[in-house]
Amino acid sequence: MTPEYHLLFLHSSLLSLETFFWGLIFIAVFAFWLVPGGLAWTRSRSKAPFAIPGPTGFPLTGSLGAFTGSAPHRALAKLAQSFNAKPLMAFSVGLTRFVISSDPETAKEILNSSAFANRPIKESAYELLFHRAMGFAPYGTYWRNLRRISATHLFSPKRIAGFESFRREMGFKMVENAKYLMLKNGEVEIKRLLHFGSLNNVMMTVFGKSYDFEEGGDGMGLEELVNEGYELLGTFNWSDHFPLVGWLDLQGVRKRCRCLVQKVNVFVGKIIEEHKLKRVNGALSDSSVGDFVDVLLDLEKDDKLSDSDMIAVLWDTIFRGTDTVAVLLEWILARMVLHQDIQSKVQADIDAVVGNSSLVSDSDIINLPYLQAIVKETLRMHPPGPLLSWARLSTRDFHVGYYFVPAGTTAMINMWAITHDDTVWAEADKFKPERFVDDDVSIMGSDLRLAPFGAGRRVCPGKAMGLATVHLLLAQLLQSFRWIPCVGCDVDLTECLKLSMEMKNPLVCRVVPRAA
Numbered sequence: 001m002t003p004e005y006h007l008l009f010l011h012s013s014l015l016s017l018e019t020f021f022w023g024l025i026f027i028a029v030f031a032f033w034l035v036p037g038g039l040a041w042t043r044s045r046s047k048a049p050f051a052i053p054g055p056t057g058f059p060l061t062g063s064l065g066a067f068t069g070s071a072p073h074r075a076l077a078k079l080a081q082s083f084n085a086k087p088l089m090a091f092s093v094g095l096t097r098f099v100i101s102s103d104p105e106t107a108k109e110i111l112n113s114s115a116f117a118n119r120p121i122k123e124s125a126y127e128l129l130f131h132r133a134m135g136f137a138p139y140g141t142y143w144r145n146l147r148r149i150s151a152t153h154l155f156s157p158k159r160i161a162g163f164e165s166f167r168r169e170m171g172f173k174m175v176e177n178a179k180y181l182m183l184k185n186g187e188v189e190i191k192r193l194l195h196f197g198s199l200n201n202v203m204m205t206v207f208g209k210s211y212d213f214e215e216g217g218d219g220m221g222l223e224e225l226v227n228e229g230y231e232l233l234g235t236f237n238w239s240d241h242f243p244l245v246g247w248l249d250l251q252g253v254r255k256r257c258r259c260l261v262q263k264v265n266v267f268v269g270k271i272i273e274e275h276k277l278k279r280v281n282g283a284l285s286d287s288s289v290g291d292f293v294d295v296l297l298d299l300e301k302d303d304k305l306s307d308s309d310m311i312a313v314l315w316d317t318i319f320r321g322t323d324t325v326a327v328l329l330e331w332i333l334a335r336m337v338l339h340q341d342i343q344s345k346v347q348a349d350i351d352a353v354v355g356n357s358s359l360v361s362d363s364d365i366i367n368l369p370y371l372q373a374i375v376k377e378t379l380r381m382h383p384p385g386p387l388l389s390w391a392r393l394s395t396r397d398f399h400v401g402y403y404f405v406p407a408g409t410t411a412m413i414n415m416w417a418i419t420h421d422d423t424v425w426a427e428a429d430k431f432k433p434e435r436f437v438d439d440d441v442s443i444m445g446s447d448l449r450l451a452p453f454g455a456g457r458r459v460c461p462g463k464a465m466g467l468a469t470v471h472l473l474l475a476q477l478l479q480s481f482r483w484i485p486c487v488g489c490d491v492d493l494t495e496c497l498k499l500s501m502e503m504k505n506p507l508v509c510r511v512v513p514r515a516a
């Protein structure tokens with residue numbers, strides 16, 4: 001053998017060794033990645049006798065694509081259908097392991113289990129200090145205390161009733177504003193008005209304060225803070241699923257959160273200081289007695305909160321209570337513009353029960369079952385939280401039917417898929433409030449065919465307050481105006497899931513005052 005041949009032989013052997021080596025790595029990565037559910041599920045597979053069906057997704061990013069569009073609830077519903085995985089589907093996004101259910105029975109099992117009473121904490125929520133507030137606080141004594149305090153002092157039927165006159169006044173202001181916009185522009189873009197009404201409603205209950213939303217005023221400043229928070233919490237943040245790139249903060253989420261926290265601390269801190277000052281001066285006015293800030297300041301001993309925890313709790317409540325109510329009202333009004341017959345029918349009911357010379361009140365709502373049915377049907381067709389807004393996190397290993405779900409898995413419920421499932425709802429794609437007149441389905445969390453407020457330990461604590469606000473404002477808006485389409489423009493029902501599921505193109509319509 002010549003030395004040249006020897007070298008050539010050695011070189012080609014090394015080459016084939018290298019190819020073999022890389023081949024092995026490639027096969028290993030493939031073998032890991034090709035498990036149902038994708039990369040994040042590889043380690044837990046050995047413990048599971050039955051693999052939860054689901055897409056493998058791409059090698060590193062997993063099923064990230066489902067979240068990058070404007071309607072992840074639809075993308076995930078489609079995936080669950082194609083993998084025959086309605087009860088439970090597994091998938092990965094980066095290193096995060098997910099399960100999602102599109103089935104009422106399995107959803108009930110997950111939401112009601114103490115194993116799923118925690119929430120995964122996104123970086124943005126953590127940076128905004130929401131882990132010290134009810135919505136993201138870990139399941140435990142601190143969270144339980146916050147739920148107890150708010151159930152007694154914020155969400156009790158007595159408190160909700162106590163704020164009726166303010167809700168009516170808010171509704172009246174909105175009606176006046178809509179009239180003004182119609183005169184000025186010949187049409188009304190209602191989104192901002194609804195947001196303003198909803199934000200003020202929560203502000204009053206929580207801070208004992210309402211705002212005029214004029215350029216440069218405190219109200220505008222508040223609205224900017226709230227909107228920035230929505231955007232940050234609604235952003236898909238790579239750091240949540242790819243820890244290695246987390247420190248780079250590529251999207252600038254962390255930086256923006258820190259900047260927002262400082263502004264919120266100043267804004268809310270000032271209101272807390274004003275409340276403290278009134279106490280020192282013994283000058284509590286009637287209107288400020290009993291708002292939620294006062295309640296938190298009155299807490300004693302173990303319940304007492306630090307100022308920064310108070311800010312987190314107050315801010316979280318404002319956050320949760322504003323968007324959902326405004327978004328739901330916009331969908332309802334869009335439906336009213338589209339279905340003129342349904343609008344006429346509910347207006348006839350309002351006229352019969354209330355008349356058109358006096359304003360609707362909370363006590364009228366019970367006598368307006370068709371109005372309530374419209375709200376339910378809109379919650380079914382357009383749930384503000386189609387994926388129930390905030391996911392759950394398993395704190396221990398858990399079995400869902402045959403399937404094994406390891407501790408540390410993020411669990412989601414696709415409420416949108418359930419409420420659009422033809423096997424659950426007859427004519428699921430038709431807007432038919434009548435279905436709820438004949439069949440009084442509870443929407444408060446006991447029947448998972450329609451649970452827009454979630455269920456179980458972390459069910460929405462503000463559901464009664466949210467519904468009271470939606471019912472009253474809607475009744476006032478329908479009593480005051482006929483809602484009709486603009487000439488030459490259709491109502492566009494395209495959805496866009498941010499923090500809540502909004503109308504991609506805000507509703508623009510005309511309002512015609514009804515007889516006084």
Ligand code: HEM
Nearest residue numbers: 134135320321324385388452453454455458459460462466
């Ligand atoms: C139409 C109105 C509303 C809808 C559709 C809605 C929906 C939801 C949903 C789906 C959840 C998650 C439930 C779960 O994980 O099972 C939730 C949680 C929550 N909601 Fe609401 N909500 C509404 C109004 C409100 C209001 C008015 C407030 C307060 C002023 C509020 C405060 C909260 C809080 C604090 C949580 C977190 C509870 C916890 O984790 O312990 N919500 N909401």
